[in-house]
Amino acid sequence: MNKFLVFLEQREGVVKKASIEIWNRVQGLVSAWPDSAVSGILAGPADIGQLNGLLAGKGVVYHADEECFGLYNQEAYARLIADTMKRDASTVLFFADSSLTRDLAPRLSVSLQASLLSGCLLFNQEGIAGSCFRPVYSGTALASFLPARQLTIYTILSRGMVEVTATESHIDFMTLQPQHVAVSDLFPVVRRIVMRKGQLDVAEATTIVAGGRGMGGAEGFALLDKLAALLGGAVGASRTAVDEGWRAHAEQIGQTGKTVAPALYFACGISGAVQHLAGIGSARIVVAINCDRDAPIFDVADYGIVGDVFVVLPKLIDELQEYLKKK
Amino acid sequence: MNIAVCVCLVPDTASVIGFAGGTVDLLRVNEVMNPYDEYAVEEAVRLKERFEGSVVTVFSIIPAAATEMLRKALAMGADRAVVVNGKEESDPYLTALVLSKAIAAFYTESLPDLVLCGKHSTDFQHEQVPMMLGALLGVSTVNGITALNVSGEMLHVEREIEGGIEYLDLAFPALLSAEKGLNQPRKTSIRAVMEARKKTIDHLDVSIDERPFIHCTGIEPVVRKKICLFLQDEKKLLQLLRHDGVLC
Numbered sequence A: 001m002n003k004f005l006v007f008l009e010q011r012e013g014v015v016k017k018a019s020i021e022i023w024n025r026v027q028g029l030v031s032a033w034p035d036s037a038v039s040g041i042l043a044g045p046a047d048i049g050q051l052n053g054l055l056a057g058k059g060v061v062y063h064a065d066e067e068c069f070g071l072y073n074q075e076a077y078a079r080l081i082a083d084t085m086k087r088d089a090s091t092v093l094f095f096a097d098s099s100l101t102r103d104l105a106p107r108l109s110v111s112l113q114a115s116l117l118s119g120c121l122l123f124n125q126e127g128i129a130g131s132c133f134r135p136v137y138s139g140t141a142l143a144s145f146l147p148a149r150q151l152t153i154y155t156i157l158s159r160g161m162v163e164v165t166a167t168e169s170h171i172d173f174m175t176l177q178p179q180h181v182a183v184s185d186l187f188p189v190v191r192r193i194v195m196r197k198g199q200l201d202v203a204e205a206t207t208i209v210a211g212g213r214g215m216g217g218a219e220g221f222a223l224l225d226k227l228a229a230l231l232g233g234a235v236g237a238s239r240t241a242v243d244e245g246w247r248a249h250a251e252q253i254g255q256t257g258k259t260v261a262p263a264l265y266f267a268c269g270i271s272g273a274v275q276h277l278a279g280i281g282s283a284r285i286v287v288a289i290n291c292d293r294d295a296p297i298f299d300v301a302d303y304g305i306v307g308d309v310f311v312v313l314p315k316l317i318d319e320l321q322e323y324l325k326k327k
Numbered sequence B: 001m002n003i004a005v006c007v008c009l010v011p012d013t014a015s016v017i018g019f020a021g022g023t024v025d026l027l028r029v030n031e032v033m034n035p036y037d038e039y040a041v042e043e044a045v046r047l048k049e050r051f052e053g054s055v056v057t058v059f060s061i062i063p064a065a066a067t068e069m070l071r072k073a074l075a076m077g078a079d080r081a082v083v084v085n086g087k088e089e090s091d092p093y094l095t096a097l098v099l100s101k102a103i104a105a106f107y108t109e110s111l112p113d114l115v116l117c118g119k120h121s122t123d124f125q126h127e128q129v130p131m132m133l134g135a136l137l138g139v140s141t142v143n144g145i146t147a148l149n150v151s152g153e154m155l156h157v158e159r160e161i162e163g164g165i166e167y168l169d170l171a172f173p174a175l176l177s178a179e180k181g182l183n184q185p186r187k188t189s190i191r192a193v194m195e196a197r198k199k200t201i202d203h204l205d206v207s208i209d210e211r212p213f214i215h216c217t218g219i220e221p222v223v224r225k226k227i228c229l230f231l232q233d234e235k236k237l238l239q240l241l242r243h244d245g246v247l248c
Helices: A017-030 A074-088 A099-112 A218-231 A239-243 A296-300 A309-326 B035-050 B068-076 B092-106 B129-137 B190-196 B234-243
Strands: A002-008 A036-043 A058-064 A092-096 A115-120 A132-136 A141-147 A152-156 A170-175 A189-195 A207-211 A234-237 A264-268 A285-290 A303-306 B002-006 B009-011 B018-020 B023-025 B031-033 B055-060 B080-085 B114-118 B140-151 B154-161 B164-171 B174-178 B201-205 B214-221 B229-231
Touching (some): A002 A074, A017 A036, A017 A092, A092 A099, A099 A115, A099 A152, A099 B140, A099 B154, A115 A132, A115 A141, A115 B214, A207 A218, A218 A234, A218 A264, A234 A239, A303 B234, A309 B234, B002 B035, B002 B092, B002 B129, B018 B214, B031 B035, B035 B068, B035 B114, B035 B140, B035 B174, B055 B092, B068 B080, B068 B190, B080 B092, B092 B129, B092 B201, B129 B140, B129 B174
Parallel strands (some): A002 A092, A036 A058, A058 A170, A092 A152, A115 A152, A207 A264, A264 A285, A303 B229, B002 B114, B055 B080, B080 B201
Antiparallel strands (some): A132 A141, A141 B214, A189 B164, B009 B031
16 A cells, blocks of 8 residues: 655645645546555644635545644644654655745655655656656756655645646545644744735746846836736746845745746746746746847747837736626 | 854856756866855854854865865855865765764864755755754754844744745754845955965865665756747737636
């Protein structure tokens, strides 16, 4: 029996879309494996009703609903996951790639002596746990990695969409007995988190509207905020836009920012330096708007409009508003 | 305060890296200090300037021929450097293991108060070595910090999370890894570079006998080229996006 454990990350009681996506992708992967089972572990208080109809396949989701798991706690989370893996005799652990899992997974890898494959784009099912692919060298190359230990941990990049195939699902939820987690004060403790209001993060968005030098300044990004709001997406930025102080580093896409895999990516006033392209290699559809017909961004775009962003974007916003009205 | 900083070499971002037969050709590549490690060195030097009597030691697993990179860390203000003579490993766990043995061997009596690393190296980008090193040393760790303050016995750090910022407290000894935004690394003056020449570079032999956690089984250049359909009409663009199923 192959047993897989998927970590379901919550923040402020909301289970992350990326975690649900990974659960469903793992279910898709194991459906071809007759002798396998998937379990989930959800740490922290959360209403499980929110998962209705979202989780595909079969399996048990263990819920550690105590307050002490509400905010991320490295030590408590590591113990909870390690105990669950041991109890279930799971051999593979899946995380959605996030700032939390980047902090947690290497520690688990050492304590469980498990192979860790981080930031995977794809993992193939040949002989689970199989190899995974990941961009390296600033996205100029794709490398494949193979786990060498009996236990394997994957952190997987989100594609920014939950593929709902949960029509014939059967998920059991089981609240775990209180863990009596006595966590030492010496370990890092999250005192508080401050969320940016009403903004979707680029790492979790299905659609990203990104701007670069061509947006001219912080004010220019107002157009992108508007477009992103209409599309239900997030605003991203090139390194230039961040270094100039027009946008926060959290929004930076590319080599020294985030690697994203949205369904739709708008590059507005972005020339397309290799470091930026590194971050968008897995975007499905790329739309480039730039005044320079020879900008490298057009080499990686599906659709291009050559023109001034301050002329093209207002027209696009108008057309989109029309389209949404009719819908 | 004793501060250890771990640094590594990566190809300069301007270098053209060759890929042939599933491996990397680094012959024509200029190697520099990993940019994230520069943030770690800078933060260590700032702490040294604030806490008198602090000593900053830089560790690196690099070939003897590449020690020039460590001069840069010394010119930025580090006190000494240690070249760890061990097989340069592509496996993050073995790298962390070699570094943990080197740090334990160097600080014979007790662990350093603080270990600083870059969040990841820009070549393989595993983002695993710092947190693994912390686990092996048995110290508290926080990955990817963008701000650091010390008050008394406690460290207060900030980290970017999806859609917000996390504020964390932890105690010494600790290992922190640096994210972009933590600081702006200083430019080194000619005088600092000259002084760095007088500083000590030690060599330390470390041997381990463990198997790797992961194997790299192949590496291929990414062919990114798409055929761009140029449009003049925004309406047409929306129709196409709708047809592709990517419009809400």
